[in-house]
Amino acid sequence: MAKILVATEKPFAPAAVNDIKRIAEEANYEVALLEKYESNDQLLQAVADADALIVRSDKVTKEVIEAGKNLKIVVRAGAGYDNVDLEAASANDVVVMNTPGQNSNAVAELALGMMVLLARGGYNGKAGSELRGKTIGIHAYGNVGRYVAEIAKGFGMEVAAFDPFVEKAAMEKEGVKDYDSVEELYSNCQYVSLHIPANDKTKKSIGYDLLTKMPANGVLVNTARKEVIDEESMVKAMEERTDLKYISDIAPDNADVFPQKFEGRFFFTPKKMGAQTAEANINAGIAAVNQIINFIEKDDRTFQVNKQLIVQLRQSAIINRYKMARIKPFKGVRPPKELASEVASRPYDVMNSEEAREEATEKSLLHIIRPEIDFAPGYDEHAPEVYDKAVENFAKWQKEGWLLQDEKEHYYIYAQTMDGRTQYGLVAGAHADDYFNDVIKKHELTRPEKEEDRMKH
Numbered sequence: 001m002a003k004i005l006v007a008t009e010k011p012f013a014p015a016a017v018n019d020i021k022r023i024a025e026e027a028n029y030e031v032a033l034l035e036k037y038e039s040n041d042q043l044l045q046a047v048a049d050a051d052a053l054i055v056r057s058d059k060v061t062k063e064v065i066e067a068g069k070n071l072k073i074v075v076r077a078g079a080g081y082d083n084v085d086l087e088a089a090s091a092n093d094v095v096v097m098n099t100p101g102q103n104s105n106a107v108a109e110l111a112l113g114m115m116v117l118l119a120r121g122g123y124n125g126k127a128g129s130e131l132r133g134k135t136i137g138i139h140a141y142g143n144v145g146r147y148v149a150e151i152a153k154g155f156g157m158e159v160a161a162f163d164p165f166v167e168k169a170a171m172e173k174e175g176v177k178d179y180d181s182v183e184e185l186y187s188n189c190q191y192v193s194l195h196i197p198a199n200d201k202t203k204k205s206i207g208y209d210l211l212t213k214m215p216a217n218g219v220l221v222n223t224a225r226k227e228v229i230d231e232e233s234m235v236k237a238m239e240e241r242t243d244l245k246y247i248s249d250i251a252p253d254n255a256d257v258f259p260q261k262f263e264g265r266f267f268f269t270p271k272k273m274g275a276q277t278a279e280a281n282i283n284a285g286i287a288a289v290n291q292i293i294n295f296i297e298k299d300d301r302t303f304q305v306n307k308q309l310i311v312q313l314r315q316s317a318i319i320n321r322y323k324m325a326r327i328k329p330f331k332g333v334r335p336p337k338e339l340a341s342e343v344a345s346r347p348y349d350v351m352n353s354e355e356a357r358e359e360a361t362e363k364s365l366l367h368i369i370r371p372e373i374d375f376a377p378g379y380d381e382h383a384p385e386v387y388d389k390a391v392e393n394f395a396k397w398q399k400e401g402w403l404l405q406d407e408k409e410h411y412y413i414y415a416q417t418m419d420g421r422t423q424y425g426l427v428a429g430a431h432a433d434d435y436f437n438d439v440i441k442k443h444e445l446t447r448p449e450k451e452e453d454r455m456k457h
Contacts, residue, residue: 003030003070004292005050006285007043009058010271011035012077013278016285020054023286027293040064047071052292054285055083057272062088073295077284078103078275079143080225081305082198090309095295097303099287101143106280107249108147110273111193111223112155114247118219118267129217132156137189139182140196141166144223148193149176160189186210191219198225207233212241222248223274238262249273325439327428329409335402339363343402347416353381363402367393 004024006017017033024031034046040063047053047068053060054075065071065088073095076084081098089096112131120128136152138145141163149159153175160177162185171178179185186192192214196202207230211220218241222229231252238244239261246258251268258266275284294300301307315326335343342361348369351359354377356370366373371390372381379386397403412427434440 001028001030002051002296003032003049004052004054004289005032005034005046006054007034007037007046007058008054008056009035009037010056012056012285013281015278016281019282020285020289023289024293027297029293052296054288054292056275056284057083060084060089065089065092065094068094073097073292075099075288075291077288080197082225082227086306086309090306090313093310095301095304095310096306097288097291097295097301098305099284099291100303102283102287103275103280104143104147106277107144107223107274108151109277110249110269111144111148111221112151114249114267114269115191115219115221118245118247121264122267124264131191134158134191135160135189136191136193137161137179137185138163138176139185139192139194140224141171141176142195145193145195146174148195149174157191160185182210183213186218187213188215190215190217191221193221194224194228196224196228198227203227204230206230208237209233211237211244214241214244217243217245219245219247222246222250226250226252235261238265325434326431327411327426328430329411330429331406331409332412332427333398333403333405335363336404339402343397345369350418353377363397363400365397368397 004020006012006020011017012020021031032046032050034042037043037046040059040061043058043064044067047064049070050068051070052073052075053068053071054077056077060074060076060083062085065074065085071092071094074084074089075097077099079098079100079102081096084096086096115131117123119131131152132155135158136148138148138159138161141149141161145161145163149161152159158177159175160179161171162179162182163171166178168178179188194206196205204227206220206228211218211234214220226248229248229252231254234246234252235254235257238246242265245265246262247267249269250272251270252258255268258268275281291300291303294302334340342363343365345359345365348356348366351370353370353372356366357373357377360366360370360373368390370381371393372379372386374389374393375386394403398405414425414427416423416425430440
């Protein structure tokens with residue numbers, strides 16, 4: 001009987017726990033609970049014999065993963081998964097999933113609720129302001145962002161968004177104005193609701209430059225992660241712009257500065273509260289246990305977030321063991337059929353420059369693979385300007401339609417017949433490191449001092 005450990009410092013609602021147990025037991029799985037634990041040692045001990053692990057915001061470190069000798073899957077009940085060490089999980093062949101969409105409405109309602117709270121001055125008895133007619137910009141238009149948009153429209157707000165991964169037509173269909181850049185979003189929206197993940201690209205990406213672009217009385221609403229905020233530069237922006245306000249469902253590390261400097265201009269929940277509703281608890285818990293059962297029973301990896309990382313690590317292990325070259329498909333270029341005879345040429349390495357010059361026609365590939373023919377006879381074929389000419393000609397051939405790029409990536413097989421013998425080979429993209437480290441056999445005519453030059457061009 002497979003064992004599912006539910007480890008939560010902040011426990012699920014009792015109704016969610018009951019549903020998790022019921023679903024697991026009906027599928028003949030054992031459920032163990034570790035709630036409100038006070039030390040990492042308790043988690044290490046509990047995970048030792050677990051086949052699956054469900055967590056909320058709990059830290060699943062390398063130590064935890066390696067302690068779970070039978071561990072096959074970790075499910076983070078929620079959308080964000082930066083609390084799980086993906087590299088350690090992938091290295092130990094442990095699948096990691098999240099439960100996107102299950103907490104989305106709860107997070108969105110909290111965002112709008114905090115906006116109302118601050119707009120009304122924290123209900124301090126003084127006159128506040130209304131949301132109707134204001135513009136809210138949604139930074140990342142995913143599951144939560146869509147719910148924020150829907151609720152904001154109910155308040156009579158104008159809704160805009162920036163998300164390079166969502167098509168403009170999809171936003172416009174939902175009545176949301178699409179901005180082409182994050183700078184445009186912040187410049188045109190009095191409220192900005194943050195929903196970006198915390199990763200290497202986004203950490204500390206929101207700070208002085210964006211905040212000072214906001215219109216008068218700008219309000220930043222953060223129900224994402226505190227790590228995406230450059231806290232020091234945010235303080236600087238709020239000091240210079242006394243109209244700016246900040247709302248977050250997790251207090252920043254410099255929270256003690258805010259009461260001293262920005263009274264009435266901020267609000268922080270006492271702890272991460274986005275998913276703290278009975279409904280979200282139940283939805284995320286049920287999704288997590290169902291995903292575990294479907295993975296173990298059917299190998300369903302629909303919500304796996306470390307799929308690519310596991311593949312890469314497996315490939316690297318094979319490559320390191322057998323010294324295999326890393327290859328990948330690419331979009332090749334070829335002449336149109338009607339021009340093939342004019343463009344095609346013999347290989348560059350079976351002729352010298354003078355022979356190439358004699359054979360080349362206007363559209364011949366020789367202008368690309370033996371570009372020295374476009375210079376005076378005797379010109380150094382390895383001169384930098386010769387390589388530049390090859391690049392220039394390659395671009396020209398595509399512009400003129402003499403070479404067309406395939407729409408999809410492929411591996412290619414070539415057949416080259418000379419003197420009655422046919423040679424076959426695979427054409428693929430390769431990794432430069434494999435070339436320099438002798439995993440890929442170098443061409444017998446390559447001069448050592450030209451290797452860097454060849455790779456560059």
